[in-house]
Amino acid sequence: MPMNxxxxxxxxxxxxxxxxxxxxxxFFSDPAEVIVAARPEEVLPALGKVQxxxxxxxxxxxLVSYEAASGLDPALTVRGGHQLPLxxxxxxxxxxxxxDRSGIVGEPFQLSNWRLSLAREAYDERIRRxxxxxxxxxxxxxxxxxxxxxxxxGDERTLYETLLKNHPVPYAACLHLGxxxxxxxxxxxxxxxxxxxxxxxxxxxxxxxxxxxxxxxxQRVWLAGSEKNRAENVMIVDLLRNDLARIAxxxxxxxxxxFEIERYRTLFQMTSTITxxxxxxxxxxxxxxxxxxxxxxxxxxxxxxxxxxxxxEEEPREAYCGTVGFVNPQGEAVFNVAIRTLIIxxxxxxxxxxxxxxxxxxxxxxxxxxxxxxxxxxxxxxxADFALLETMRLENGRYLLLERHLDRxxxxxxxxxxxxxxxxxxxxxxxxARLHPGETRRVRLLLGQDGAIxxxxxxxxxxxxxxxxxxxxxxxxxxxxxxxxxxxxxxxxAAPLPVAVAKKPVSSGNCFLFHKTTHRxxxxxxxxxxxxxxxxxxxxxxxxxxxxxxxxxxxxxxxxKCTPPVSSGLLPGTFRAELLDQGEIVEECLTLxxxxxxxRIWFINSVRxxxxxxxxxx
Numbered sequence: 285m286p287m288n289x290x291x292x293x294x295x296x297x298x299x300x301x302x303x304x305x306x307x308x309x310x311f312f313s314d315p316a317e318v319i320v321a322a323r324p325e326e327v328l329p330a331l332g333k334v335q336x337x338x339x340x341x342x343x344x345x346x347l348v349s350y351e352a353a354s355g356l357d358p359a360l361t362v363r364g365g366h367q368l369p370l371x372x373x374x375x376x377x378x379x380x381x382x383x384d385r386s387g388i389v390g391e392p393f394q395l396s397n398w399r400l401s402l403a404r405e406a407y408d409e410r411i412r413r414x415x416x417x418x419x420x421x422x423x424x425x426x427x428x429x430x431x432x433x434x435x436x437x438g439d440e441r442t443l444y445e446t447l448l449k450n451h452p453v454p455y456a457a458c459l460h461l462g463x464x465x466x467x468x469x470x471x472x473x474x475x476x477x478x479x480x481x482x483x484x485x486x487x488x489x490x491x492x493x494x495x496x497x498x499x500x501x502x503q504r505v506w507l508a509g510s511e512k513n514r515a516e517n518v519m520i521v522d523l524l525r526n527d528l529a530r531i532a533x534x535x536x537x538x539x540x541x542x543f544e545i546e547r548y549r550t551l552f553q554m555t556s557t558i559t560x561x562x563x564x565x566x567x568x569x570x571x572x573x574x575x576x577x578x579x580x581x582x583x584x585x586x587x588x589x590x591x592x593x594x595x596x597e598e599e600p601r602e603a604y605c606g607t608v609g610f611v612n613p614q615g616e617a618v619f620n621v622a623i624r625t626l627i628i629x630x631x632x633x634x635x636x637x638x639x640x641x642x643x644x645x646x647x648x649x650x651x652x653x654x655x656x657x658x659x660x661x662x663x664x665x666x667x668a669d670f671a672l673l674e675t676m677r678l679e680n681g682r683y684l685l686l687e688r689h690l691d692r693x694x695x696x697x698x699x700x701x702x703x704x705x706x707x708x709x710x711x712x713x714x715x716x717a718r719l720h721p722g723e724t725r726r727v728r729l730l731l732g733q734d735g736a737i738x739x740x741x742x743x744x745x746x747x748x749x750x751x752x753x754x755x756x757x758x759x760x761x762x763x764x765x766x767x768x769x770x771x772x773x774x775x776x777x778a779a780p781l782p783v784a785v786a787k788k789p790v791s792s793g794n795c796f797l798f799h800k801t802t803h804r805x806x807x808x809x810x811x812x813x814x815x816x817x818x819x820x821x822x823x824x825x826x827x828x829x830x831x832x833x834x835x836x837x838x839x840x841x842x843x844x845k846c847t848p849p850v851s852s853g854l855l856p857g858t859f860r861a862e863l864l865d866q867g868e869i870v871e872e873c874l875t876l877x878x879x880x881x882x883x884r885i886w887f888i889n890s891v892r893x894x895x896x897x898x899x900x901x902x
Contacts, residue, residue, distance in 0.1 A: 294318065294374055296345040297441075298610060299448060299456040300618055303478055307454070310610065311381040312345045315374030319346070322369055327355025330371040331569040337375045338568075338611045345380070345610035346373030347459060347466060347622070348576065350601040353590065356573045361591040368464055368602040368627065380610075390445065393438025395635065398663060401431040401598075404653065410596050411649040417592055418645045425519050425583040426592055428652075429640025431599065432660055436628050436635040440465040443626075451549045451662040455620035457608040465628040466603045469662065471548055472555075472621040474578050474607045475571065480562045480615075482528065482571070486520045486580040487621070488642055489513030489554025492658045493547075496798035496850060497695040507552050508545050514554070516642045517543060521556045523579035523586060530574045532560035547701075550661045568611065578621045581605040583642060603627055604638035624659065637663060670796075670803035671738075672696050672731040677891045678741065679724045681717050685890050688858035693731060696799040703735030712737050726891050730802065744891070757868060758886060758894035780896040781818035783832065783887065785879070786810040792824040792853030800855055807833040818897060819887055821879075828852045829874045835889035836860040838869055839882040846872040859890040 296312040317337070321330035327348075334344050352370040353360040402410075407430065414426045436443075444458040444467050455473060459466040472487040491507035494500030507513055521539060528537050541557040562571075583589030604627065609619030628635045639656040674693050677684040690706060697704040713729065716739045727741040790810070796803050810820050811833050819832040831837055831854035838847050847864075849871040850856050863869045879885070879899060887895040 294462060295460045296374055296608075296610070297444070297458040298345065298380075298608070300609075300620070301454040303476060303483075310345070312343065312374055312376050312610070313381070314376075316342070316377045317375040319344075319371065319373045319375060320369045321352065321355065321371035324352070324355030324370065327352045327370055328569055328573070330373070331572055334373050334375075334611065335567045335569060338613060338615070341613045343376040343379060343610065343612050344373050345376065346371070347457075347603055347608045348572065348606050348619075349603050350577050350581070350605040352572075352606065353577050356576055359587050361587075361594045363594050363597065363600045366600040366602050367629075368466075369461070372459075372461055379612075390441035391439035393436065393440070393443050395443065396435035398432040398434045398637065398660070401433060407653055408649045411643060411647065411652060413596060414592070414643045415645060415647075423583060423585065423588050423592055424644065425516060426589055426596075426643045427581050427583045427605075427640060428593065428596060428643050429601065429605070429638045430597075430656060432637045432639065432663075434635045434637075435633060437633050440467060440628055443467065447662065453548065453624070455608075455618075457620065457622075459608065463630050465630065466608070466622075467626040467628070468603070468608050468620060468622045469624040469626075470608075470620040470622055471546065471553060472578075472580065472623055474609070474619040474621045475575060475617070476619075477562070477571070477615065477617040481559060482532070482562055483557065483559050484524050484528065484575070484578075485555050485557045486517070486524055486578060487546075487553050487555045487623075488517040488520045488580050489543075490641060490655050490659065491552040492654075493550055493552065493795070495793070495795045495853075496856070497699050499851075500699060504545055504547070504552050507554060508543065512644065512646045514543055515646075516644055517554050517556055519584050519644075520579045520642075521558060523584045524558050524575070527575050527579065528558060528560045531562060531566045531570050533563055536561040551658060568617065571617075576607065577605060578607075580621060580642075581623065601638060604636075624662070670801045671733070672700070672702065673800045673802055674729040675800070675889075675891055676727045676729065677724070677744070678717055678720065678727045680722060683713060683717070683727070685858040685862060686713070688861055689729070689890070692800070692856070692858060693729070696801075697731060699799065700733070702731065702733050704731060705735065705737075709737055712739055716741065758896070780885075780898040781887070782816075782900045783819050783821055783885075783897040784814040784817045784900055785876070785902045786820050786822050787813055789825045789827075790822050790830060790853055792826070792828075792830070792851070794853065797830070797853045798850065798855060817900065818895075821899075822854075823876055824853045826852075827875050827877075829876060829879065830854040831857075832887050835887045835892070835895075838863075838886040838888055838894075839874055839878060840884040841872075841874075841878055841882055843883075844872075845869045846874060848872070848874050857889055859888050859893065863888070 298310045301307050319330050319333045321327045337344050349368050349370050351362040351366045354362045417423050447469050448456050453469050453471045455470040457468040473485040476483045491503045494503045525537050537560040539558050544555050546553045603622055604625045606622045607619040608622050611617040626635050626637045639660040641655045674689045676689050724744045725741040726744050730738040814820050822830045830848055830852045836857040838845050847869050885897050887897050
């Protein structure tokens, strides 16, 4: 159950996967000693103290800042001005508490909007300078980063739990160092040592997740075959192979996996895995001296790349691009690469987040800028508390378009990594149908993130709006095809229902537009100004019309029945899919201007079928 640990003294909370992929939550509190290095010349002695503490039977957990590199190798250049310790480790007399993952109970927090520290023009200028350095032969890859800042007040533990719940990663950490708090939501392993074997898994190569399953798969395939991303990845693999060779038994360095694609909530990442057997006498100081910082956050060659980074970036990275981890008395050591990392300063109540990526000769300024912003997307993504939703028409014991509904549900469940049991869903739906023989009902099927299934329904006659026809073609004036029920219930079609056009656009980049979920606040926001209409027609940032808040839209233009493509930003409705397959409607990009020349407009969905509508106030 949730716990509220003592936070009056420093602590380290780690949510790391083990070598079998199982997540462990380790909570270290009340250190017997804190090992700190504030200056470069103190870094190696501090790591030596960590090594001795482990040999004496202690657990040790903490961080090494990026700027500690100059204390490990004088050839590595870093910026001055750091405030965070270069090395901070707590020494603990007892094993960490094994808290469960239901969450640490914390107090509320406030977080303002994030502000970029670097204007787009300045970013472009830095990319031009990197390309010049590559052209002159000084480097062949630079990991360039920028900062985002926000006001923060409250409990960092609550922010950490929120981020981890919304965007699970394998190497997350939350550290209380006194004035500073560090929250690292890292997907990347720096190194793991078990039984004298060291494993590194550099992450280089990024693609944004698609917004719906088919686009998502296209993005994954693109990244897997991207020559630019493969080139970046193999550069870092070669760098780490060379670094490992300095501390490994001769001939033991192996690349066991190359160009694997890992999926996260907002990104695909390309990773490779390198292993080696450590030589006798190699301990933590030697490992850090050979490997730190990871080549995935510097570029290559490392010495020249870090010199260029120190010239280009206007402030120190500190914990960002450093590492967080632990060592136990048995010699197991696990450290992340501290990317996706926030540093909170309790004195001035600011949070700083770093984002960036690898820049090569083939890199474009716009693409690199967008990649950096994509890596920061998890900071502003909507809450993860939602269920998948399907709304169906139950009529005489039969669900209309059931297979299409289930297929859409399964695709969305796969996209969001949610548990789903198709046979159990069918069983629950059949049971619900038996409870309402001969009735026509609007049925809501909900699938929770834990796989929980819930079904509820409402008599269709209780709905405020009338129904039209479920024939493939809409009824002509004054008639209903297929015996559909008119609004008056007497076989005639009701007059077109009033609809309004939204006052502002939706963002076609919002993935929740493409999946039916209980996260519907953005729909409600557009409905609110128009309480007296049947529905509201949405449009995107390009002035393309997209959908209604509760159904799809069809326009008859020049005698053709057209519906917007999914890429405009809309839910691919099941009735819409049926009509497309039957050739009764076609996909076509439609703009607000097309509303003026439309001969007829329909609202369509699988519960109400074809509903003729007319625009008001437009």
